[in-house]
Amino acid sequence: MALLLYRLGKFSYRHRWLVVSLWLAILLAAGGAAAALHGTLSNNFQIPGTETQQMADKLQKELPASSGGSAGVVFQANDAQFSQAGKEAVSAALAKLETLPDVRGTVDPFATQDQLDQAAKDLAAGEAKAAAGKAELERAAAELAAGKEQLAAAEAQMTAAGLPASAIEAQLGQQKTALGAGQEKLDAGTREAEAGNARLALAKRQFEASQGMRFVSEDGKAALAQVHFKTSINGLAPEVRQEVQDIVGTVSSAGVTALPSKEISEDVSEIFGVAEIIGIAVAALVLIIMLGTLVAAGLPLLMAVIGVAVGVGATMALSSVVDMSSISPMLALMLGLAVGIDYSLFIVNRHRGQLLAGVDAEESVARATGTSGNAVLFAGLTVIIALAALVVPGLPFLGVMGVSAAGTVAVAVLVALTLTPAILSLVGRKLISKGAWAKAERHNADPNREAEDRARDEHRSSHGWGGLVTRHPVLALLAGVLALGIVGLPAAQLRLALPDGGSEPADSQAFKAYDATKRSFGEGMTGPIIVVGDLPDGLGETEAQAKQLDVADILRRTENVTAAIPVALSEDRGTAVFQVIPKEGPASASTVNVVSDIRAERAEIEDSTGVSIGLTGQTAGNVDVSTKLGDALPSYLAIVVGLSLVLLLLVFRSIVVPLLATGGFLLSLAAAFGAVVAVYQWGWLGSVFGVDNPGAVLSFLPIILIGVLFGLAMDYQVFIASGMRESFMHGESAKHAVRSGFSHASAVVTAAAIIMVSVFAGFIFSHLNMVRPLGFAMAFGVLVDAFVVRMTIVPAVMYLLGEKAWWLPRWLDRILPDVDVEGAKLRRHEGATGAASEGEPDAEPAEVAAR
Template sequence: MALLLYRLGRFSYRHRWLVISLWLAVMVAVGGAAAAFHGTMSNNFQIPGTETQQVADKLKKELPAASGGSAGIVFEAGDGPFSQAAKDAVSAALTRLETLPDVQSTVDPFATQTQLEQAAAELAAGEQQAAAGRQQLEQPAAELAAGKAQIAAAEQQMAAAGMPPAAIEAQLGQQKAALAAGQEQLDAGTKDLDAGAAQLALAQRQLDASQGLRLVSEDGTAAIAQVQFKTSINGLAPEVRQQVQDIAGEVSAAGVTAYASKEITEDISELFGISEILGIAIAALVLIVMLGTLIAAGLPLLMALVGVAVGVGGTFALSGAVDMSSISPMLALMLGLAVGIDYSLFIVNRHRGQVLAGMDPEESVALATGTSGNAVLFAGLTVIIALAALVIPGLPFLAVMGLSAAATVAVAVVVALTLTPAVLSVIGSKLISKRAWAKAAKHNAQPGHESEDRARDERRSSHGWGGLVTRHPVVALLAGVALLGIIALPAGQLRLALPDGGSEPVDSQAYKSYEVTARSFGEGTTGPIVVVGDLPAGLTEAEAQAKQLDVADALRSVDNVSAAVPVALSTDRRTAVFQVIPAEGPASASTVQVVSDLRGNKTEIADATGVSIGLTGQTAGNVDVSAKLGDALPPYLAIVVGLSLILLLLVFRSIVVPLLATGGFLLSLAAAFGAVVAVYQWGWLGAVFDVPNPGAVLSFLPIILIGVLFGLAMDYQVFIASGMRESYMHGESAKHAVRSGFSHAAAVVAAAAIIMVSVFAGFIFSHLTMVRPLGFAMAFGVLVDAFVVRMTIVPAVMYLLGEKAWWLPRWLDRILPDVDVEGAKLRTTGAGSDAANVEPVEAAAR
């Protein structure tokens, strides 16, 4: 492989304009495809086959008017309760919203609240009338009873006096007829009262069902309106979202402030923000410090941008044909920038050192591609394997996310191996500053500098960080493991969910909407649960209504349910829709339990009411996604680790090194989880990382972090350990090879890690809240993995093991193909034979 890449590097160097032209053509083609075929991004994380999706599909078929997405808009009065003018302004805005093509209907909070209050008042009045009616019937009933008693007594007296029955009937018949007529009137009145009582009981049940649900706050200062769309919320175009916000904002003229919920305000049309640009700027600064010139520093950045343009552009081009979440291009962007800079940097840094040592530029580029490029190739393969394996859990949105990111990383690898040599050919000697050239020339002109270089290299390897670690390997090992173990402790309380408005920045409209809604109506109003019931066939309207209320009563009996309201009934009276309001927000642990309890009570509700229920809606869907992702973690981790172990076995031809690499990754992963829980779930350093409302961790963060961090951790393992293996294969003792190999790789690996951490950290303050914890987790994970695991624990263990670190059974050595990651075949064939010991020369040139 090293020889093949050597030839590829030479070809790219000699045919630089052909290679550059081909990449320009690819960029233009991908850009045109992205512009022509891109679709609307969404945050639709539904999983086909789950109850949530099945019920949603059924609802769309049987009750289309209730199947579209809905979102809330909170209106807050400026000073005191709403005035009539303010109420009119809100109603007018909602009426205007209904004229939008994408809006199905709106719910006017003031009209609906008035209806609820009128219903309560009418119920109270009806109960008073019923009580008065019963009182009115009490006297006639008493008179009838007295009359009946008198007639009965008279009849007994006449019979005792010996009067014949006919005479008795003739004398009392008229009075009996009058009593019968009175009884008939009394029965009719009682029947009417009973019918009225039944209606009152039904009205009372309806009122009970709506208890806990308010659309206007009790103090009259806030109102929440519902907007029902014809399509799902995730399918709304950015311009439609903006239209809704603009129309709602017109109420400001009446002294009212409108806050649209997160579902409406979420802007997923932009990838870059200020913080992301700042992260790239820090990476550029590191490159300038390391490489010495703007041209040299700009080269890795340019390569990363080309890779991102092609990879992310291709992702956008497919978004019109594939349902794609907004985080897919964001993940591809993060990884494309980070690995694109790093992979190019490894080749450029190797070439720079070799040229300063006096190597011919063409030979240097070819050799750098064959050696460092070989490490880049296998490091990239581990990242690609880890990301592509995201298809294994069977979650469509996750598969698209993983494949798009894997494709972008693959492009970054190809760019590093082809375009970087071509651009290096164009740049030529401008890669290195005149000062560095002068120092290198002076150094190379000194007689006997080779031995001085070797001595300097020896001193550097024994006195730097690698020397310190290998002088105290047991202390370094225990300290590193203890540090990561302590940081990992919070990971045991990891709780997963999808973010709600409470996790948005405090100055955002979405957060203010969440905060006002939670304060005025309860947190549960921000995330209602939709329950769909299948009613028996052949029910009358009254029977169907009674069934709805029976189900609502059963739903309301579940712990932590504030309200359960029937909201829709199909025309055939077979499908009913209920809105269940939990006590707390959609991402809270209690709401997750409510979803579980509702599903657990299905059989009980069906037995009691004859109605089978199913759950759907955003809140239930989020719970399903989190549960599915949690279940997918163990097999995913096993498959990714297993495949990568095989790849590392090929690269290092050792049993111990792959196992050590994997064990170190597990430590880094646990520490990253612990830090995420501490910051985003517990709120530690919340002011620093802009976490105003700590809550559950993003549900698909763990599985993405496993894939990404494992790939990147193996990157650094390849670069660090390949340097050690290269020294070992060239005749050094195993322990000495640890020091010298570490010394040669440490500077570039440290710079690469700082660059990657900077790029990821730029996303910690992204305008997309969903991306923030992911950026933090990857930045922190790379930080501890590079500096604690790869640059401390790994060299300590390798030094302690000595020769045993490179042990491989003979039978396995015979059957494993030799991928030659250290480039030994290049020396055997004579290619790059003058490349020995270039690191000291580069150090002298600085």
């Protein structure tokens, strides 16, 4: 592979304009495709085949009026209470919303609350009327009974007096007729009262079912409207969301403030913000300090931007045919920038060092591509494989994320291996400052330079960080493991959920709407649970309503449920829809339990009512997604860990090194999880990282972090350990090879890690709240993995093990293919062709850069 990349580097150098033209054409094609074909990004995390999706499909087919998405708008009176003008303005805004093509309908809070209040009055009046009717019936029954007694007594007297029956009938027949009519009237009144009582009981049950649910707050300062859309919330275009906000915002002229919920106010169309630019600026500063010139520093940045533009452009172009979440291009952007800068940096830095050592420019580019480029290729493959493996859990939105990010990383690798050599040929000597050139020329003219280089290398390897770690390997090992173990302790309390409005920044409109709803109507109103019921066939209207209320009664008895209301019934009375209001928000642990408890009550509901139920809606769907992701986590982790063992076994031809690298990765992962839980779930240092409202961790963060951190950790493992292996294979003792190999790679790995952390850290303050914990997790994970695991624990353990670190059974050595990451075959090729006669010493990039 090293020879192939060597030739690729030389080809790119010699055919620079062809390579540049090809990449320019690819860039324009990707940009044009993104502009012409991009679709609507969403945060749709539904999983086909799940109960929530099946119930949503059922509603779409059998009760379309109750399908589609819905969102809330909180209206707050600027004065003590809503004025009549304010109420009219709200109603007018909602009426205007109903004219939008994407809106199915709205729920006017004032009209609905009036209906609820009137229902309470009607119920009270009905109960009073029923009581009066009952008293009247009892009076009539008493009078009828008294009349019957009198009639019976008179008949008995006449009979005792010996009057004939005809005479008795003649005298008492009229009274008997009157009493019969009275009995019939009483019976009819009783039947009417019973029917009225049944209607009253049904109305009372309906009223009780709606208790705990209000649309205008008790203090009259807030009103909660509902907007029902024809499509899912996630399918709304940004312009539709903005139009809804503009219309409800017109109420401000009437002294009312409109606060649309997160579902409406969230804008996922932009993927780049100010915070990300700051992260790139920090990376640029590190490059300038390391490489010394703006040209050298700008080149890796330019390569990264081109790679990201192509990768993210292709991703955006596919968004019109693939249901893509907003985080997919963000993840591709995040990783593309980080690895794109690092991969080009490795090659540029190697080339820069070789130029200073006196190597011809063309030969230097070819060698840098064959050596550092070889490691870049392998490191990039590990990231690509780990990201592409996100399709394994079978979650469509996660697979799209993984494949889009993997594709962008693949583009970054191709850019580094082809476009970077071509640009280096155009840059020429401008890559290095005049001062560095003069210093290099003086050094190359010194006849004792080789001895001085060896002495300097020996001093640096024994006195730098690597020297400190290897002088106290046991202490370094224990300190590193203990530190990561302590940081990782909070990971045991990890709780997963998809974010709701309560996790948004305190100054955002989404949080203000969530907070206003919580204060005025109860937190559960921010995320109702939708229950769909299959009713038995052949029910009449009253029977169907009674069945609905029977189901609602059982649902309302569920722990942590505030209300359970029947909200819709299909025309054939076969499908019913219920809205269950939990006590807390959709991302809370208690609401997750409510979803589980309702599902556990299915058998009870079906046995007692004959109604089978299923759950749907955003809240239940989010719970399902989080559960599925949590269940997929162990298997995905096993795949990644197994993959890391196999890949590192191929690279380092050692049993210990892969086990050490994988163990270190698990430590870094635990520490990253622990830090995320402490900051985003517990709220530690929340003011620093903008966590105003700590809550559950983003449900797909762990599985993405595993894939990304694995790939990046293996990057640093390759660059650190390959230098140690190279020194060992060149005849150094195993323990000395740890020091010299570490010193050769430490500078460039340090710079690369700082750059990657800087880029990821820029996303900690992203305008997309969902991306923030992901940026933090990646930045922290890379930080601890690079500096604690790869640059402290790994050299300490390998120094302690000595030659045992490179042990491999002979039978395994014979069957393993030689991937030659260190480029040993390339050096043999150089020796055979006389290339080595140009006087460039075998050195890793960091070794030359440090001179």
